[in-house]
Amino acid sequence: MTSAPSGYIHGYSEREIQRLVEQAAILEDILHSGTRFSPGELILEAGCGVGAQTAILRHRHPGARIVSMDFSAGSVAAAVQHADGGDFLVADVTSPPFKNESFDHIFICFVLEHIADPVEALKGLYPLLKPGGTVTLIEGDHEACVWFPWSEASATVWRAMIRVQQDLGHDPLIGRRLHSLLSGAGFDVESCEPRIVYGDAGAQKLLEGMVNQIIVPMTITARESALSAGYVEREEWNEGIADLERSGRLPQGSFFYSFFKAVGRRP
Amino acid sequence: MTSAPSGYIHGYSEREIQRLVEQAAILEDILHSGTRFSPGELILEAGCGVGAQTAILRHRHPGARIVSMDFSAGSVAAAVQHADGGDFLVADVTSPPFKNESFDHIFICFVLEHIADPVEALKGLYPLLKPGGTVTLIEGDHEACVWFPWSEASATVWRAMIRVQQDLGHDPLIGRRLHSLLSGAGFDVESCEPRIVYGDAGAQKLLEGMVNQIIVPMTITARESALSAGYVEREEWNEGIADLERSGRLPQGSFFYSFFKAVGRRP
Numbered sequence: 001m002t003s004a005p006s007g008y009i010h011g012y013s014e015r016e017i018q019r020l021v022e023q024a025a026i027l028e029d030i031l032h033s034g035t036r037f038s039p040g041e042l043i044l045e046a047g048c049g050v051g052a053q054t055a056i057l058r059h060r061h062p063g064a065r066i067v068s069m070d071f072s073a074g075s076v077a078a079a080v081q082h083a084d085g086g087d088f089l090v091a092d093v094t095s096p097p098f099k100n101e102s103f104d105h106i107f108i109c110f111v112l113e114h115i116a117d118p119v120e121a122l123k124g125l126y127p128l129l130k131p132g133g134t135v136t137l138i139e140g141d142h143e144a145c146v147w148f149p150w151s152e153a154s155a156t157v158w159r160a161m162i163r164v165q166q167d168l169g170h171d172p173l174i175g176r177r178l179h180s181l182l183s184g185a186g187f188d189v190e191s192c193e194p195r196i197v198y199g200d201a202g203a204q205k206l207l208e209g210m211v212n213q214i215i216v217p218m219t220i221t222a223r224e225s226a227l228s229a230g231y232v233e234r235e236e237w238n239e240g241i242a243d244l245e246r247s248g249r250l251p252q253g254s255f256f257y258s259f260f261k262a263v264g265r266r267p
Numbered sequence: 268m269t270s271a272p273s274g275y276i277h278g279y280s281e282r283e284i285q286r287l288v289e290q291a292a293i294l295e296d297i298l299h300s301g302t303r304f305s306p307g308e309l310i311l312e313a314g315c316g317v318g319a320q321t322a323i324l325r326h327r328h329p330g331a332r333i334v335s336m337d338f339s340a341g342s343v344a345a346a347v348q349h350a351d352g353g354d355f356l357v358a359d360v361t362s363p364p365f366k367n368e369s370f371d372h373i374f375i376c377f378v379l380e381h382i383a384d385p386v387e388a389l390k391g392l393y394p395l396l397k398p399g400g401t402v403t404l405i406e407g408d409h410e411a412c413v414w415f416p417w418s419e420a421s422a423t424v425w426r427a428m429i430r431v432q433q434d435l436g437h438d439p440l441i442g443r444r445l446h447s448l449l450s451g452a453g454f455d456v457e458s459c460e461p462r463i464v465y466g467d468a469g470a471q472k473l474l475e476g477m478v479n480q481i482i483v484p485m486t487i488t489a490r491e492s493a494l495s496a497g498y499v500e501r502e503e504w505n506e507g508i509a510d511l512e513r514s515g516r517l518p519q520g521s522f523f524y525s526f527f528k529a530v531g532r533r534p
Contacts, residue, residue, distance in 0.1 A: 144523055146410045148443040176415040179467040180519035194465050200446040202456055252447035256411055256461055
C-alpha cells in the first residue's frame, strides 16, 4: 500500500516490484470498481510508482489515454519496463509540468499518504483538470485493520510499522481524511466511502493473498527502522510476524482492512 | 452495541432504553439488510435485551412469528413495555427451554460478545433449529473503528472502554471471529461479512447520529470502571470524550466502524 517511496525503505528490486503488482491484482476490483474513464479521455495518474496501478488503469479503460508520472526516476524506469507502452514521465506531484485544464480526470492511488501537505498537492492538481473533471483518491488506513487470531506481538509489530511511517512524515491513517482533503482543496465531493477487504475460511484465497502477499511483506519493509527506533525487540518482531502469517493460513483466521476511495469534481 | 448487560453498567433507565432504540434505528439498514424471514416462519431472537432489535424484526418480517428471550428479567420487562405485543420470555441463551427442531431461524444480535463461551452457546442453540434452518449473528468489533480528528486522549478513552469490557469477560473484538464461531459449532457458514458504517461531511446526519447517539453514550457507560481501574485519568477521559464528540460535529470529521454479520445453516 505504498507506491511513491519518498525516503522509504522500498527498493526497486524485482521482488519488490512483484509484490506491488501482486498486491494491485488482489485488490483490483475492491479499489477500481465504480471508476469509469471513457475512450478518448485524458487521464493523469499522479504518482504511478512502479506502475502497478497503471497496468490496471489501462486494461480497465481501453481507449482512455493514461499519462503516468512519478517524482522518482527509479520508479518510472521500473514502470516503463513493466508496462507494455504508455506515457510516463518523471515529475513531482506537487509541481506537475502541465498546462491548466489539460485533463479529464486525475487518478491518485497510495500517493497522498507520502506527501507532507496533501491539501496543497490537491490544490496544485486542481487547475490541471478541465472544469467538470474529477479526481479519484484511493488510500489505506492502517488502523482500520483487525485480524484473528490476535496476539500482543502481532499488534506491537503493526503499531511499530505505523510509527515508522509516521516518523518519515507519511500518514498511514490518511484514509479517514479523504473527504476533508478534497473539500479543503476546493473540490465538490461526489463520493467518499470505505472499500473493505475481508477474508476468512470462506474466502481462503483472498485471506491468504491479503495477509501473506500484501500485509506481511509490507510490514517487513519497516523492520529495520522499527528495531532501530526501539519500537519492538527483534524476538517480539519475529513472533509478531509469525502470528500475522498464521492469521492468513489458519482455518479460523480472518483479516479485515479498509481502504477509502473518494471522488471530487472541479466545479 | 450491547444488549444483554451481564455484570455490566447499563441500567434499564428510560434514557438507556432510548439510547438502545435510537442506536437500533440508525443502524437498521446496515445490520438487517439481506435478512428475510417469511410469513409463518418461527424465529427465535436469542438475547433480546430491551427489545430494540425485536421491534425492527417485527416490522421487517410481517407474518413471521418472533419469540424473544433474554436471561435478564429487567430487560424482558422493558422489552415487553416497549413492544406492541409479541412473545417474550426470561431464559438464558445458554440453556434455552425449547424442544429440538422448533425454529426456522435464530437471530442473535450483540449477544455473543457477552457470553464466556460463544461456541458452546451456539452448540446449545443448534438443535433448536429445524434441519435447513439458519442462525444469523450480528456483532461489533471495537478495533475496526477509526475517527478523525484523532487525538491521543480519544484513543485512550476508546482503549479503556475495550479493556473494561474485556475485564468483565466480554469480547468487544468478537466481530472478526464470527466465521470460526459458526464453523466451530457445526454450522455450514453461508455468509460472513463486514457491515460498515461510515459518516463524514457528506453524510453529516449519520456521522452525528453514530458518534453522538451511539459511540459517545456507549463509551460513557464504561467511565467509572475505567477510572477505578486506572486505565485513564478523569481529566484525560473528559478531554477524550470531548474530542470524540467533536469528530461527530466538525465539518472535517469522520467516523468509521465495522460490524460483522454471518449466517450459518444447520445441514
